[in-house]
Amino acid sequence: MATGGLAAETSQPFVSFSRSRNWYANREANGDLTYDNVIHAMKTGVDAGLFEEDRARQGAHLDEVPRQSRFRATPLLIERLGDARFEHLRPASSIIMRDEAGVTVAIPDTERAQRIRKEADGLNEWLSGMRVEVSPDASPEDWQRSRHHLRARKVKDGVETWACALPTPSPEIVRIFGRGRFDCHGRLYGWWQSLPKDRRAELLINGELTVEPDFAMLHPTLLYAMVGATMPRDVYDTGEHERDHGKLALNIGINAKGGLKGAVDALMWRDGWTGTRTYTQGLVDAIAELNAPIAGFLGSDAGVRLMGIDSAMAVEVMKRCRKADIACLPVHDSFRVAAKSGNQVTAIMADVLDATFTRISSGTSTTKRQIILQVPRAGAAALAASPPVPAPVGAPAPSAASPAPRSLPWDPALRLDAMIAYQIGCARAEMAQDRRQGLYTSWTELEAAARRIAKSVCADENATGIRAFPIRIVPDRLGDTKKASPKLGRSRKVNLSQGKGRRPRVTPTEARA
Incomplete structure (x- = not known):
């Protein structure tokens, strides 16, 4: 009832659930949400006129367009709930493991799992001491509040949309892994990430104005480091297409399967994409040509492992911020911090990026790394690039003449x-x-x-x-x-x-x- 009531406050009132007994097996973290309890409660709620159920046929989740049973609160339930407020209960576990199909599975009982869970629990304990709120100077036209939710306005290309977030009493994160592996995905999620970037800029942390340092072009940068090649100044700008289209093509292509054709297909299926097949094919080909050293990663499904790398970087940045007593909210590859600590966090991020390069680089990369500090400016985020971090050990230094061959004490x-x-x-x-x-x-x-x-x-x-x-x-x-x-x-x-x-x-x- 609480889930249905909360969803009724949003633009997506339906809540999906499983009617398969197998789905509930080995899910001790669900507590009382067992198969018998859920199915019995659903029948009782429907009979009482509190729920409207949309039941999917058995096996429909395996269809080309998958469907799952769902329900929503009826006007009667909404009326009965009235102004009631729900008590927030923290998740039973701060880490979640999902399989290839995205279904939550049991976390293996290993030392590695215990270490990762302890790490996430420690971050949550630290985050619980922070206070996050919307600045009183924010425009009322950009924010709406319900009993439980916070709605934030976003305008892009003249189109207005509203994002909906469910704030928790204190900040908390959950780390979600994929493919049943601890080296896939693993990103940190918190309610503030549901807000548009411009609205996040209006958040206060412990009453202080904030900025959001960001790793620029992180996944392409990591790939260039892996292959040991020089990265173009802008991996998204083909000179023939819109830069935003190039950014979509490269990032979606890295996450897609099926080679270049799979990258084109993934872009064509993206919601809101209006380009023709011919235009999209030309765009992907141009991006592949611009980024020839890493073109083999397009359509390679490399994104999930790159997220495993950047999530580990995010955890390390947060641990160093905790040690430096800097309040910090993670946003995947950026971090919302107090404005006074922006430069210090940028330096921490550069150190973490250096350490990552040392670990993954083939030793010949001359890739330049940048940390971008996102600062609100006239309703939009202004990007101010910091000086590039020097290339890692092994990068060739420019010289006027080739040095004499070095005499080595070994063969x-x-x-x-x-x-x-x-x-x-x-x-x-x-x-x-x-x-x-x-x-x-x-x-x-x-x-x-x-x-x-x-x-x-x-x-x-x-x-x-x-x-x-x-x-x-x-x-x-x-x-x-x-x-x-x-x-x-x-x-x-x-x-x-x-x-x-x-x-x-x-x-x-x-x-x-």
């Missing part, structure tokens, strides 16, 4: 063989650990990634003349087992910056150098 070919063997060993250990946690990854992909990492690290070593790993970890040739001999009664000293790992561990400052 590059032999050291590459040893590096490949070491990285493949790390990959095997990583695969074994994943399998203990119920995750299965293709060995072919892991081996290929290990070889790429080995070649990248050796290229850096040959360019600098400095070993990334000491010879006691990666010898200069296979079969060379030289090791330092510790003195009797003393433990061998460990250099933390050169510990074991897929890549040498460096600080963000060293990574930017």
